[in-house]
Amino acid sequence: MGNTSSMLTQYDIEEVQQHCKNAFTQQEIVSLYQRFCQLDRNNCGFIPSDEFLSIPEFAVNPLSQSMLRLLDGFNFKEFIAFLSAFSPRATLQHKIEFIFKVYDTDCNGKVSFDDMLTVLRDLTGQYMSEQQRKEVLAQVLEEAGYTKDSFLVLSDFMKILGNSDLKMEAEVPVD
Amino acid sequence: MNSTGTLKSSSSELDLDRPNIEDYLPSGAAIQQEPRGKFRLALVLTIGWIIFLSAFIPVHLLLKGHDKLRRNIERSLVEMMCGFFVASWTGVVKYHGPRPSRRPKQVFVANHTSMIDFIILEQMTAFAVIMQKHPGWVGLLQSTILESVGCIWFNRTEAKDREIVARKLRDHVQGTDNNPLLIFPEGTCVNNHYTVMFKKGAFELGCTVCPIAIKYNKIFVDAFWNSRNVFKYWPSLWRVLGSAMTLYGGQSFTTHLLQLMTSWAVVCDVWYLEPQNLKPGETPIEFAERVRDIISTRAGLKMVPWDGYLKYSRPSPKHRERKQQNFAESVLRRLEEK
Numbered sequence: 001m002g003n004t005s006s007m008l009t010q011y012d013i014e015e016v017q018q019h020c021k022n023a024f025t026q027q028e029i030v031s032l033y034q035r036f037c038q039l040d041r042n043n044c045g046f047i048p049s050d051e052f053l054s055i056p057e058f059a060v061n062p063l064s065q066s067m068l069r070l071l072d073g074f075n076f077k078e079f080i081a082f083l084s085a086f087s088p089r090a091t092l093q094h095k096i097e098f099i100f101k102v103y104d105t106d107c108n109g110k111v112s113f114d115d116m117l118t119v120l121r122d123l124t125g126q127y128m129s130e131q132q133r134k135e136v137l138a139q140v141l142e143e144a145g146y147t148k149d150s151f152l153v154l155s156d157f158m159k160i161l162g163n164s165d166l167k168m169e170a171e172v173p174v175d
Numbered sequence: 176m177n178s179t180g181t182l183k184s185s186s187s188e189l190d191l192d193r194p195n196i197e198d199y200l201p202s203g204a205a206i207q208q209e210p211r212g213k214f215r216l217a218l219v220l221t222i223g224w225i226i227f228l229s230a231f232i233p234v235h236l237l238l239k240g241h242d243k244l245r246r247n248i249e250r251s252l253v254e255m256m257c258g259f260f261v262a263s264w265t266g267v268v269k270y271h272g273p274r275p276s277r278r279p280k281q282v283f284v285a286n287h288t289s290m291i292d293f294i295i296l297e298q299m300t301a302f303a304v305i306m307q308k309h310p311g312w313v314g315l316l317q318s319t320i321l322e323s324v325g326c327i328w329f330n331r332t333e334a335k336d337r338e339i340v341a342r343k344l345r346d347h348v349q350g351t352d353n354n355p356l357l358i359f360p361e362g363t364c365v366n367n368h369y370t371v372m373f374k375k376g377a378f379e380l381g382c383t384v385c386p387i388a389i390k391y392n393k394i395f396v397d398a399f400w401n402s403r404n405v406f407k408y409w410p411s412l413w414r415v416l417g418s419a420m421t422l423y424g425g426q427s428f429t430t431h432l433l434q435l436m437t438s439w440a441v442v443c444d445v446w447y448l449e450p451q452n453l454k455p456g457e458t459p460i461e462f463a464e465r466v467r468d469i470i471s472t473r474a475g476l477k478m479v480p481w482d483g484y485l486k487y488s489r490p491s492p493k494h495r496e497r498k499q500q501n502f503a504e505s506v507l508r509r510l511e512e513k
Contacts, residue, residue, distance in 0.1 A: 056481070057481065059495070060494040060495045060498065061495070061498070062495055062498055062499050062502075123499060123502050123503075124499050124502055124503035124506070125495070125496055125499035125500070125503070126496070126499070127496075127499055127500045127502075127503035127504070128503045128506070128507065132507065132510075135510070136506055136507075136510055139510065173368060
Protein backbone atom coordinates (compact mmCIF):
# COMPACT_ATOMS: atom_id res chain seq x y z
CA MET A 1 0.00 0.00 0.00
CA GLY A 2 1.66 3.13 -1.16
CA ASN A 3 4.99 1.36 -1.74
CA THR A 4 6.75 2.62 -4.81
CA SER A 5 8.72 0.71 -7.33
CA SER A 6 11.86 2.48 -6.27
CA MET A 7 13.39 -0.90 -5.53
CA LEU A 8 13.42 -1.82 -9.20
CA THR A 9 15.78 0.09 -11.40
CA GLN A 10 15.23 0.71 -15.08
CA TYR A 11 18.00 -1.75 -15.80
CA ASP A 12 16.26 -4.45 -13.76
CA ILE A 13 12.99 -3.91 -15.55
CA GLU A 14 14.61 -4.14 -18.97
CA GLU A 15 16.44 -7.30 -18.03
CA VAL A 16 13.24 -8.93 -16.85
CA GLN A 17 11.46 -7.77 -19.96
CA GLN A 18 14.02 -9.45 -22.15
CA HIS A 19 13.79 -12.62 -20.11
CA CYS A 20 10.08 -12.90 -20.78
CA LYS A 21 10.49 -11.95 -24.44
CA ASN A 22 8.67 -8.65 -24.05
CA ALA A 23 5.42 -10.27 -23.00
CA PHE A 24 4.80 -7.50 -20.47
CA THR A 25 5.14 -3.75 -20.66
CA GLN A 26 7.35 -1.98 -18.17
CA GLN A 27 4.35 -0.69 -16.24
CA GLU A 28 2.98 -4.20 -15.95
CA ILE A 29 6.31 -5.48 -14.67
CA VAL A 30 6.25 -2.81 -11.98
CA SER A 31 2.72 -3.83 -10.93
CA LEU A 32 3.72 -7.48 -10.93
CA TYR A 33 6.72 -6.68 -8.78
CA GLN A 34 4.46 -5.13 -6.18
CA ARG A 35 2.36 -8.27 -6.22
CA PHE A 36 5.47 -10.42 -5.97
CA CYS A 37 6.59 -8.48 -2.92
CA GLN A 38 3.19 -8.99 -1.30
CA LEU A 39 3.42 -12.74 -1.85
CA ASP A 40 7.02 -12.88 -0.72
CA ARG A 41 6.21 -12.54 2.95
CA ASN A 42 9.67 -13.26 4.26
CA ASN A 43 11.28 -10.75 1.95
CA CYS A 44 13.81 -13.26 0.68
CA GLY A 45 13.20 -12.71 -3.03
CA PHE A 46 11.83 -16.20 -3.41
CA ILE A 47 8.27 -17.54 -3.32
CA PRO A 48 7.87 -21.22 -2.42
CA SER A 49 5.33 -23.09 -4.49
CA ASP A 50 2.77 -23.53 -1.76
CA GLU A 51 2.58 -19.80 -1.19
CA PHE A 52 0.71 -19.72 -4.46
CA LEU A 53 -1.93 -21.93 -2.92
CA SER A 54 -2.74 -19.17 -0.48
CA ILE A 55 -4.14 -17.19 -3.39
CA PRO A 56 -7.78 -18.26 -3.26
CA GLU A 57 -8.47 -17.95 -6.98
CA PHE A 58 -5.47 -20.11 -7.71
CA ALA A 59 -6.34 -22.70 -5.10
CA VAL A 60 -9.82 -23.32 -6.51
CA ASN A 61 -8.36 -24.06 -9.91
CA PRO A 62 -8.30 -27.85 -10.38
CA LEU A 63 -5.08 -27.62 -12.35
CA SER A 64 -3.18 -25.70 -9.70
CA GLN A 65 -1.09 -28.65 -8.56
CA SER A 66 -0.07 -29.51 -12.10
CA MET A 67 0.95 -25.95 -12.76
CA LEU A 68 3.00 -25.71 -9.60
CA ARG A 69 4.84 -28.82 -10.55
CA LEU A 70 6.43 -26.89 -13.36
CA LEU A 71 8.67 -24.90 -11.07
CA ASP A 72 10.07 -25.48 -7.65
CA GLY A 73 9.62 -22.04 -6.18
CA PHE A 74 10.04 -18.75 -7.98
CA ASN A 75 12.30 -15.78 -7.96
CA PHE A 76 11.02 -12.67 -9.65
CA LYS A 77 12.38 -13.47 -13.11
CA GLU A 78 10.89 -16.95 -13.04
CA PHE A 79 7.63 -15.51 -11.73
CA ILE A 80 7.40 -13.22 -14.73
CA ALA A 81 8.42 -15.97 -17.13
CA PHE A 82 5.76 -18.24 -15.64
CA LEU A 83 3.07 -15.60 -16.02
CA SER A 84 4.16 -14.50 -19.46
CA ALA A 85 2.04 -17.19 -21.07
CA PHE A 86 -0.99 -15.34 -19.75
CA SER A 87 -0.12 -11.97 -21.16
CA PRO A 88 -2.37 -10.73 -23.95
CA ARG A 89 0.83 -10.05 -25.86
CA ALA A 90 2.07 -13.61 -25.67
CA THR A 91 2.10 -15.51 -28.93
CA LEU A 92 -0.18 -18.49 -29.47
CA GLN A 93 2.92 -20.66 -29.69
CA HIS A 94 4.00 -19.52 -26.26
CA LYS A 95 0.63 -20.35 -24.76
CA ILE A 96 0.51 -23.76 -26.38
CA GLU A 97 4.00 -24.50 -25.10
CA PHE A 98 2.77 -23.73 -21.60
CA ILE A 99 -0.23 -25.98 -21.95
CA PHE A 100 2.02 -28.73 -23.28
CA LYS A 101 4.24 -28.48 -20.23
CA VAL A 102 1.23 -28.77 -17.94
CA TYR A 103 0.07 -31.90 -19.72
CA ASP A 104 3.51 -33.48 -19.78
CA THR A 105 3.26 -34.75 -16.22
CA ASP A 106 6.33 -36.97 -16.38
CA CYS A 107 8.40 -34.25 -18.03
CA ASN A 108 9.82 -36.35 -20.81
CA GLY A 109 8.91 -34.05 -23.67
CA LYS A 110 6.05 -36.25 -24.79
CA VAL A 111 2.45 -36.46 -23.70
CA SER A 112 1.28 -40.02 -23.31
CA PHE A 113 -2.11 -41.52 -22.60
CA ASP A 114 -1.24 -41.71 -18.91
CA ASP A 115 -0.20 -38.05 -18.82
CA MET A 116 -3.53 -37.02 -20.25
CA LEU A 117 -5.33 -39.32 -17.87
CA THR A 118 -3.61 -37.64 -14.92
CA VAL A 119 -4.68 -34.20 -16.06
CA LEU A 120 -8.20 -35.40 -16.71
CA ARG A 121 -8.28 -36.83 -13.21
CA ASP A 122 -7.42 -33.39 -11.84
CA LEU A 123 -10.05 -31.76 -13.98
CA THR A 124 -12.91 -34.04 -13.08
CA GLY A 125 -12.12 -35.21 -9.55
CA GLN A 126 -14.69 -37.58 -8.14
CA TYR A 127 -17.30 -36.77 -10.74
CA MET A 128 -16.12 -39.28 -13.27
CA SER A 129 -15.07 -42.86 -12.75
CA GLU A 130 -11.67 -44.04 -13.91
CA GLN A 131 -13.35 -46.21 -16.50
CA GLN A 132 -15.28 -43.28 -17.90
CA ARG A 133 -12.12 -41.22 -18.12
CA LYS A 134 -10.32 -43.86 -20.08
CA GLU A 135 -13.28 -44.18 -22.40
CA VAL A 136 -13.47 -40.47 -23.00
CA LEU A 137 -9.77 -40.19 -23.70
CA ALA A 138 -9.75 -43.13 -26.06
CA GLN A 139 -12.67 -41.67 -27.95
CA VAL A 140 -11.16 -38.20 -28.13
CA LEU A 141 -7.84 -39.52 -29.39
CA GLU A 142 -9.57 -41.60 -32.01
CA GLU A 143 -11.53 -38.65 -33.28
CA ALA A 144 -8.35 -36.67 -33.60
CA GLY A 145 -6.65 -39.41 -35.54
CA TYR A 146 -4.42 -40.84 -32.83
CA THR A 147 -4.46 -44.07 -30.90
CA LYS A 148 -4.18 -45.01 -27.26
CA ASP A 149 -0.50 -45.64 -27.61
CA SER A 150 0.39 -42.44 -29.39
CA PHE A 151 2.81 -40.01 -27.88
CA LEU A 152 1.92 -36.42 -28.60
CA VAL A 153 4.70 -33.94 -29.05
CA LEU A 154 4.64 -30.17 -29.19
CA SER A 155 3.96 -30.02 -32.90
CA ASP A 156 0.87 -32.20 -32.42
CA PHE A 157 -0.39 -29.77 -29.82
CA MET A 158 0.25 -26.90 -32.19
CA LYS A 159 -1.73 -28.63 -34.86
CA ILE A 160 -4.66 -29.40 -32.59
CA LEU A 161 -4.86 -26.09 -30.78
CA GLY A 162 -3.39 -23.88 -33.44
CA ASN A 163 -6.66 -23.01 -35.06
CA SER A 164 -8.73 -22.71 -31.95
CA ASP A 165 -9.65 -19.46 -30.33
CA LEU A 166 -7.42 -19.81 -27.31
CA LYS A 167 -8.30 -17.21 -24.71
CA MET A 168 -5.77 -17.57 -21.94
CA GLU A 169 -5.22 -14.07 -20.73
CA ALA A 170 -4.89 -12.27 -17.44
CA GLU A 171 -5.09 -8.54 -17.13
CA VAL A 172 -2.40 -6.87 -15.07
CA PRO A 173 -3.82 -3.86 -13.26
CA VAL A 174 -1.63 -0.88 -13.88
CA ASP A 175 -1.99 1.98 -11.44
CA MET B 176 -25.62 20.77 5.47
CA ASN B 177 -23.42 20.96 8.55
CA SER B 178 -21.32 24.01 9.02
CA THR B 179 -17.99 22.70 10.21
CA GLY B 180 -15.64 24.78 8.16
CA THR B 181 -15.02 24.61 4.47
CA LEU B 182 -14.29 20.92 4.39
CA LYS B 183 -17.57 19.73 2.92
CA SER B 184 -18.49 20.59 -0.61
CA SER B 185 -21.71 22.54 -0.74
CA SER B 186 -24.14 22.10 -3.55
CA SER B 187 -23.90 25.73 -4.49
CA GLU B 188 -20.38 25.28 -5.79
CA LEU B 189 -19.47 24.49 -9.36
CA ASP B 190 -20.92 21.21 -10.42
CA LEU B 191 -17.60 19.59 -11.26
CA ASP B 192 -17.47 15.86 -11.49
CA ARG B 193 -14.17 15.65 -9.64
CA PRO B 194 -13.35 17.72 -6.59
CA ASN B 195 -11.16 20.69 -7.35
CA ILE B 196 -8.39 19.97 -4.92
CA GLU B 197 -6.82 23.42 -4.81
CA ASP B 198 -10.07 24.82 -3.46
CA TYR B 199 -9.95 22.58 -0.44
CA LEU B 200 -6.36 22.36 0.64
CA PRO B 201 -5.32 25.26 2.85
CA SER B 202 -3.12 27.50 0.72
CA GLY B 203 0.51 26.51 0.72
CA ALA B 204 1.08 24.88 4.08
CA ALA B 205 -0.28 21.37 3.55
CA ILE B 206 1.48 20.67 0.27
CA GLN B 207 4.54 19.36 2.06
CA GLN B 208 4.28 16.98 4.95
CA GLU B 209 6.33 18.87 7.49
CA PRO B 210 6.23 18.13 11.21
CA ARG B 211 4.15 21.26 11.60
CA GLY B 212 1.53 19.72 9.33
CA LYS B 213 1.34 16.60 11.46
CA PHE B 214 1.09 18.65 14.60
CA ARG B 215 -1.77 20.58 13.12
CA LEU B 216 -3.63 17.38 12.26
CA ALA B 217 -3.17 16.00 15.74
CA LEU B 218 -4.46 19.26 17.11
CA VAL B 219 -7.58 19.14 14.98
CA LEU B 220 -8.33 15.66 16.19
CA THR B 221 -7.67 16.44 19.83
CA ILE B 222 -9.90 19.50 19.75
CA GLY B 223 -12.54 17.46 18.02
CA TRP B 224 -12.41 14.75 20.65
CA ILE B 225 -12.53 17.24 23.51
CA ILE B 226 -15.55 19.01 22.13
CA PHE B 227 -17.24 15.77 21.26
CA LEU B 228 -16.70 14.05 24.58
CA SER B 229 -17.51 17.10 26.64
CA ALA B 230 -20.81 17.31 24.85
CA PHE B 231 -21.55 13.64 24.42
CA ILE B 232 -20.94 12.37 27.93
CA PRO B 233 -23.19 14.87 29.73
CA VAL B 234 -25.89 14.48 27.12
CA HIS B 235 -25.70 10.72 27.39
CA LEU B 236 -25.93 10.71 31.15
CA LEU B 237 -28.20 13.62 31.89
CA LEU B 238 -30.81 13.21 29.23
CA LYS B 239 -31.43 9.56 30.05
CA GLY B 240 -35.11 10.24 30.40
CA HIS B 241 -35.61 12.27 27.27
CA ASP B 242 -34.79 9.66 24.70
CA LYS B 243 -35.80 11.49 21.57
CA LEU B 244 -33.94 14.68 22.37
CA ARG B 245 -30.90 12.77 23.52
CA ARG B 246 -30.84 10.74 20.35
CA ASN B 247 -31.10 13.82 18.16
CA ILE B 248 -28.26 15.56 19.92
CA GLU B 249 -26.08 12.44 19.94
CA ARG B 250 -26.74 11.97 16.27
CA SER B 251 -25.55 15.50 15.43
CA LEU B 252 -22.54 15.05 17.65
CA VAL B 253 -21.55 11.85 15.90
CA GLU B 254 -21.92 13.54 12.56
CA MET B 255 -19.73 16.37 13.75
CA MET B 256 -17.14 13.99 15.15
CA CYS B 257 -16.91 12.18 11.86
CA GLY B 258 -16.40 15.52 10.22
CA PHE B 259 -13.41 16.07 12.47
CA PHE B 260 -12.02 12.66 11.60
CA VAL B 261 -12.33 13.37 7.92
CA ALA B 262 -10.62 16.73 8.46
CA SER B 263 -7.74 15.04 10.23
CA TRP B 264 -6.92 13.08 7.11
CA THR B 265 -7.41 16.15 4.99
CA GLY B 266 -10.38 14.48 3.49
CA VAL B 267 -11.67 15.91 0.26
CA VAL B 268 -15.04 14.34 -0.28
CA LYS B 269 -17.49 15.23 -2.99
CA TYR B 270 -21.05 14.07 -2.44
CA HIS B 271 -23.34 13.60 -5.42
CA GLY B 272 -27.02 12.94 -5.40
CA PRO B 273 -29.84 13.57 -2.94
CA ARG B 274 -28.98 13.31 0.74
CA PRO B 275 -30.51 10.20 2.37
CA SER B 276 -33.78 10.85 4.12
CA ARG B 277 -35.05 9.17 7.25
CA ARG B 278 -37.85 6.85 6.27
CA PRO B 279 -38.78 3.44 7.52
CA LYS B 280 -38.55 0.41 5.25
CA GLN B 281 -35.39 1.42 3.54
CA VAL B 282 -31.83 0.20 3.77
CA PHE B 283 -28.63 1.62 2.29
CA VAL B 284 -25.92 -0.47 0.70
CA ALA B 285 -22.45 0.62 -0.31
CA ASN B 286 -19.26 -0.90 -1.61
CA HIS B 287 -16.60 -1.26 1.05
CA THR B 288 -12.95 -0.32 0.90
CA SER B 289 -12.00 0.63 4.40
CA MET B 290 -13.36 1.40 7.84
CA ILE B 291 -13.22 5.05 6.90
CA ASP B 292 -16.04 4.49 4.38
CA PHE B 293 -18.35 4.44 7.31
CA ILE B 294 -16.94 7.66 8.74
CA ILE B 295 -17.15 9.45 5.42
CA LEU B 296 -20.78 8.48 5.02
CA GLU B 297 -21.58 9.09 8.67
CA GLN B 298 -20.35 12.64 8.37
CA MET B 299 -23.26 13.43 6.10
CA THR B 300 -26.00 11.36 7.71
CA ALA B 301 -25.95 9.48 10.97
CA PHE B 302 -26.45 5.93 9.78
CA ALA B 303 -26.85 2.85 11.88
CA VAL B 304 -24.38 0.31 10.68
CA ILE B 305 -23.92 -3.39 10.97
CA MET B 306 -20.32 -4.08 11.84
CA GLN B 307 -17.91 -6.70 13.04
CA LYS B 308 -17.07 -6.25 16.68
CA HIS B 309 -13.39 -5.30 16.84
CA PRO B 310 -10.97 -5.66 19.72
CA GLY B 311 -9.05 -2.82 21.30
CA TRP B 312 -9.85 0.87 21.25
CA VAL B 313 -12.04 0.51 18.19
CA GLY B 314 -14.24 -1.93 20.08
CA LEU B 315 -14.53 0.55 22.91
CA LEU B 316 -15.66 3.22 20.49
CA GLN B 317 -18.15 0.81 19.04
CA SER B 318 -19.77 -0.12 22.32
CA THR B 319 -20.15 3.41 23.59
CA ILE B 320 -20.56 5.97 20.88
CA LEU B 321 -21.75 3.95 17.95
CA GLU B 322 -24.29 2.25 20.17
CA SER B 323 -26.05 5.59 20.31
CA VAL B 324 -26.73 5.66 16.60
CA GLY B 325 -28.17 2.18 16.85
CA CYS B 326 -25.51 -0.06 15.38
CA ILE B 327 -25.88 -3.80 15.13
CA TRP B 328 -22.96 -6.12 15.89
CA PHE B 329 -22.12 -9.44 14.42
CA ASN B 330 -19.41 -11.96 14.92
CA ARG B 331 -18.07 -13.48 11.78
CA THR B 332 -16.83 -16.59 13.48
CA GLU B 333 -20.07 -17.63 15.14
CA ALA B 334 -22.21 -19.89 13.00
CA LYS B 335 -25.61 -19.25 14.56
CA ASP B 336 -24.92 -15.56 14.52
CA ARG B 337 -26.38 -15.09 11.07
CA GLU B 338 -29.96 -15.78 12.08
CA ILE B 339 -29.77 -13.53 15.11
CA VAL B 340 -28.39 -10.73 13.02
CA ALA B 341 -30.99 -11.21 10.29
CA ARG B 342 -33.71 -10.83 12.88
CA LYS B 343 -32.09 -7.70 14.32
CA LEU B 344 -31.87 -6.19 10.84
CA ARG B 345 -35.52 -6.85 10.17
CA ASP B 346 -36.53 -5.30 13.47
CA HIS B 347 -34.43 -2.25 12.81
CA VAL B 348 -35.87 -1.40 9.41
CA GLN B 349 -39.39 -1.77 10.66
CA GLY B 350 -38.85 0.76 13.44
CA THR B 351 -39.80 4.33 12.57
CA ASP B 352 -37.46 6.17 14.81
CA ASN B 353 -34.28 4.33 14.01
CA ASN B 354 -31.47 5.81 12.01
CA PRO B 355 -31.31 4.67 8.40
CA LEU B 356 -29.48 1.37 8.21
CA LEU B 357 -26.25 1.09 6.24
CA ILE B 358 -24.96 -2.29 5.15
CA PHE B 359 -21.80 -3.21 3.29
CA PRO B 360 -22.93 -6.33 1.44
CA GLU B 361 -19.44 -7.31 0.32
CA GLY B 362 -18.83 -8.35 3.89
CA THR B 363 -15.21 -7.29 3.92
CA CYS B 364 -12.86 -4.56 2.76
CA VAL B 365 -12.03 -4.74 -0.93
CA ASN B 366 -9.43 -2.79 -2.84
CA ASN B 367 -11.10 0.01 -4.71
CA HIS B 368 -10.75 -1.58 -8.17
CA TYR B 369 -13.29 -4.38 -7.91
CA THR B 370 -16.55 -5.35 -6.27
CA VAL B 371 -16.89 -8.88 -4.98
CA MET B 372 -20.11 -10.84 -4.65
CA PHE B 373 -22.72 -9.19 -2.46
CA LYS B 374 -24.20 -11.15 0.41
CA LYS B 375 -27.92 -11.42 -0.03
CA GLY B 376 -28.88 -10.55 3.57
CA ALA B 377 -29.53 -6.88 2.86
CA PHE B 378 -31.73 -7.70 -0.09
CA GLU B 379 -34.06 -10.08 1.69
CA LEU B 380 -35.48 -7.58 4.14
CA GLY B 381 -38.43 -6.69 1.97
CA CYS B 382 -37.68 -2.99 1.75
CA THR B 383 -36.28 -0.44 -0.65
CA VAL B 384 -32.56 -0.63 -1.24
CA CYS B 385 -30.73 2.64 -1.82
CA PRO B 386 -27.30 2.08 -3.38
CA ILE B 387 -24.32 4.26 -2.51
CA ALA B 388 -21.14 4.14 -4.56
CA ILE B 389 -17.80 5.21 -3.07
CA LYS B 390 -14.68 5.70 -5.13
CA TYR B 391 -11.35 6.79 -3.74
CA ASN B 392 -8.90 8.66 -5.87
CA LYS B 393 -5.57 7.01 -5.21
CA ILE B 394 -3.68 10.04 -6.30
CA PHE B 395 -2.66 10.83 -2.75
CA VAL B 396 -3.22 7.76 -0.67
CA ASP B 397 -4.56 4.25 -0.96
CA ALA B 398 -7.42 3.89 1.49
CA PHE B 399 -7.58 0.12 1.22
CA TRP B 400 -6.70 -1.63 4.45
CA ASN B 401 -5.92 -5.27 3.95
CA SER B 402 -7.01 -6.67 7.28
CA ARG B 403 -6.01 -10.10 6.06
CA ASN B 404 -2.39 -9.28 6.68
CA VAL B 405 -3.21 -8.97 10.32
CA PHE B 406 -5.53 -11.89 10.81
CA LYS B 407 -3.34 -14.28 8.90
CA TYR B 408 -1.88 -16.21 11.81
CA TRP B 409 -3.82 -17.29 14.86
CA PRO B 410 -6.82 -14.99 14.76
CA SER B 411 -7.65 -15.72 18.37
CA LEU B 412 -4.21 -14.68 19.51
CA TRP B 413 -4.63 -11.47 17.58
CA ARG B 414 -7.84 -10.74 19.37
CA VAL B 415 -6.18 -11.28 22.72
CA LEU B 416 -3.23 -9.04 22.06
CA GLY B 417 -5.38 -6.20 20.93
CA SER B 418 -5.44 -3.92 17.98
CA ALA B 419 -2.43 -1.80 18.82
CA MET B 420 0.10 -4.49 18.02
CA THR B 421 1.11 -5.49 14.57
CA LEU B 422 1.97 -9.11 14.05
CA TYR B 423 4.24 -10.47 11.39
CA GLY B 424 4.51 -7.23 9.54
CA GLY B 425 0.79 -7.00 9.03
CA GLN B 426 -0.95 -3.71 9.34
CA SER B 427 -3.21 -2.97 12.25
CA PHE B 428 -6.01 -0.56 11.83
CA THR B 429 -4.26 1.92 14.11
CA THR B 430 -1.18 2.01 11.92
CA HIS B 431 -3.38 2.31 8.87
CA LEU B 432 -5.22 5.26 10.36
CA LEU B 433 -1.95 6.97 11.29
CA GLN B 434 -0.71 6.42 7.79
CA LEU B 435 -3.86 8.00 6.42
CA MET B 436 -3.54 10.95 8.73
CA THR B 437 0.00 11.70 7.71
CA SER B 438 -0.53 11.28 4.01
CA TRP B 439 -1.49 14.17 1.84
CA ALA B 440 -5.19 13.78 1.39
CA VAL B 441 -7.95 11.23 1.20
CA VAL B 442 -9.87 12.12 -1.91
CA CYS B 443 -13.11 10.42 -2.72
CA ASP B 444 -16.44 10.68 -4.44
CA VAL B 445 -19.68 9.48 -2.93
CA TRP B 446 -22.71 8.98 -5.13
CA TYR B 447 -26.15 8.46 -3.63
CA LEU B 448 -27.98 6.48 -6.31
CA GLU B 449 -31.61 5.87 -7.15
CA PRO B 450 -33.46 3.59 -4.72
CA GLN B 451 -34.22 0.13 -6.05
CA ASN B 452 -36.95 -2.34 -5.25
CA LEU B 453 -37.19 -6.05 -5.76
CA LYS B 454 -38.66 -6.59 -9.21
CA PRO B 455 -41.48 -9.13 -9.55
CA GLY B 456 -40.01 -12.55 -10.22
CA GLU B 457 -36.51 -11.52 -9.13
CA THR B 458 -34.71 -13.52 -6.48
CA PRO B 459 -32.78 -11.69 -3.73
CA ILE B 460 -29.52 -12.89 -5.26
CA GLU B 461 -30.43 -11.45 -8.66
CA PHE B 462 -31.50 -8.26 -6.95
CA ALA B 463 -28.13 -8.10 -5.18
CA GLU B 464 -26.28 -8.56 -8.45
CA ARG B 465 -28.35 -5.90 -10.15
CA VAL B 466 -27.57 -3.38 -7.41
CA ARG B 467 -23.90 -4.37 -7.51
CA ASP B 468 -23.94 -3.62 -11.21
CA ILE B 469 -25.42 -0.19 -10.59
CA ILE B 470 -22.81 0.64 -7.95
CA SER B 471 -19.90 -0.73 -9.97
CA THR B 472 -20.88 1.19 -13.09
CA ARG B 473 -21.19 4.44 -11.21
CA ALA B 474 -17.90 4.09 -9.37
CA GLY B 475 -15.99 2.59 -12.30
CA LEU B 476 -15.26 -0.69 -10.54
CA LYS B 477 -14.94 -4.08 -12.13
CA MET B 478 -17.33 -6.81 -11.01
CA VAL B 479 -15.72 -10.12 -10.11
CA PRO B 480 -17.51 -13.35 -9.27
CA TRP B 481 -15.65 -14.17 -6.05
CA ASP B 482 -16.75 -14.32 -2.48
CA GLY B 483 -15.14 -11.67 -0.30
CA TYR B 484 -14.45 -14.13 2.48
CA LEU B 485 -11.89 -15.92 0.34
CA LYS B 486 -9.59 -13.31 1.80
CA TYR B 487 -9.71 -14.89 5.23
CA SER B 488 -9.42 -18.60 4.77
CA ARG B 489 -8.35 -21.23 2.32
CA PRO B 490 -11.30 -21.83 0.03
CA SER B 491 -13.26 -24.91 0.92
CA PRO B 492 -12.79 -27.81 -1.47
CA LYS B 493 -16.34 -27.39 -2.69
CA HIS B 494 -15.31 -24.48 -4.94
CA ARG B 495 -12.81 -26.64 -6.71
CA GLU B 496 -15.21 -29.57 -6.76
CA ARG B 497 -17.91 -27.52 -8.37
CA LYS B 498 -15.55 -26.70 -11.26
CA GLN B 499 -14.62 -30.35 -11.58
CA GLN B 500 -18.26 -31.30 -11.57
CA ASN B 501 -19.15 -28.83 -14.33
CA PHE B 502 -16.32 -30.02 -16.50
CA ALA B 503 -17.08 -33.70 -15.95
CA GLU B 504 -20.75 -33.22 -16.73
CA SER B 505 -20.09 -31.39 -19.97
CA VAL B 506 -17.62 -34.05 -21.08
CA LEU B 507 -20.00 -36.89 -20.23
CA ARG B 508 -22.84 -35.15 -22.01
CA ARG B 509 -20.78 -34.96 -25.14
CA LEU B 510 -19.84 -38.59 -24.79
CA GLU B 511 -23.48 -39.54 -24.63
CA GLU B 512 -24.28 -37.66 -27.77
CA LYS B 513 -22.03 -39.94 -29.77
